[in-house]
Amino acid sequence: MKCTFIIYRFDPTVDTEPRYQEYIVEAEPTDKILDCLNKIRWEQDSTLSYRYSCAHGICGSDALVINGRIELACQKLVRDFKTANNFVIEPLPLFSVIKDLVVDLDPFFGKHREVRPYLISDEDPPEHERLQDAQNQAFFEPALRCILCASCTSACPINRANENYLGPAALLRAFRYIADSRDTATGSRLAQLDNENGAWGCKSMWWCTDVCPKGIPVTKCIAQIKRFIKEEEKREK
Numbered sequence: 001m002k003c004t005f006i007i008y009r010f011d012p013t014v015d016t017e018p019r020y021q022e023y024i025v026e027a028e029p030t031d032k033i034l035d036c037l038n039k040i041r042w043e044q045d046s047t048l049s050y051r052y053s054c055a056h057g058i059c060g061s062d063a064l065v066i067n068g069r070i071e072l073a074c075q076k077l078v079r080d081f082k083t084a085n086n087f088v089i090e091p092l093p094l095f096s097v098i099k100d101l102v103v104d105l106d107p108f109f110g111k112h113r114e115v116r117p118y119l120i121s122d123e124d125p126p127e128h129e130r131l132q133d134a135q136n137q138a139f140f141e142p143a144l145r146c147i148l149c150a151s152c153t154s155a156c157p158i159n160r161a162n163e164n165y166l167g168p169a170a171l172l173r174a175f176r177y178i179a180d181s182r183d184t185a186t187g188s189r190l191a192q193l194d195n196e197n198g199a200w201g202c203k204s205m206w207w208c209t210d211v212c213p214k215g216i217p218v219t220k221c222i223a224q225i226k227r228f229i230k231e232e233e234k235r236e237k
């Protein structure tokens with residue numbers, strides 16, 4: 001079938017304004033949107049820029065706006081859309097465009113680094129690995145599914161209003177370590193998030209949860225951080 005793709009194009013090194021370019025692609029209903037972008041780039045226009053790597057919903061590099069909604073291009077098939085085979089493809093909002101569909105994710109990963117995304121323990125290293133008990137692992141398991149695609153942060157209206165807000169992905173990663181019983185930096189992690197740029201910045205809009213391609217209950221995990229902060233306050237009184 002013939003599909004029409006209207007794609008956002010912008011090269012800040014030569015263009016003064018973004019524009020939209022139309023391409024016609026011969027596609028199967030089972031083709032991924034990423035397959036269609038590849039057909040355009042490989043067969044029609046090698047100047048079109050976009051990111052992808054694994055093409056199987058694991059690397060998180062091909063998050064885009066497809067017909068107005070944030071999706072992974074490798075997780076959506078042509079037949080998933082009821083738009084008469086017409087597609088409008090745009091870059092993730094919030095971030096600045098490097099070229100076409102490629103955005104600058106440095107600020108996103110910078111905030112991820114701010115929450116110290118690694119296990120901190122003041123206990124002596126064991127002879128083998130630090131074993132986790134199954135119950136505790138199950139508690140924060142949803143957060144382990146995050147592939148850092150930035151869809152949630154891009155969708156979050158708070159992030160658009162407050163550039164210092166850590167955002168849902170960084171908060172989710174913080175939750176993962178706060179909830180991990182092997183981590184001993186819980187107090188300083190909670191203190192870092194006890195403000196409007198941290199957990200209290202979240203107003204439970206649920207947009208992050210709605211767009212997450214891994215089905216992670218992001219808003220609930222951030223709410224859990226707020227509960228942890230309140231419990232810590234009670235303990236200190």
Ligand code: SF4
Binds near residue numbers: 153212
């Ligand atoms: S929480 Fe979901 S949307 Fe956010 S970065 Fe992780 S996988 Fe992507």
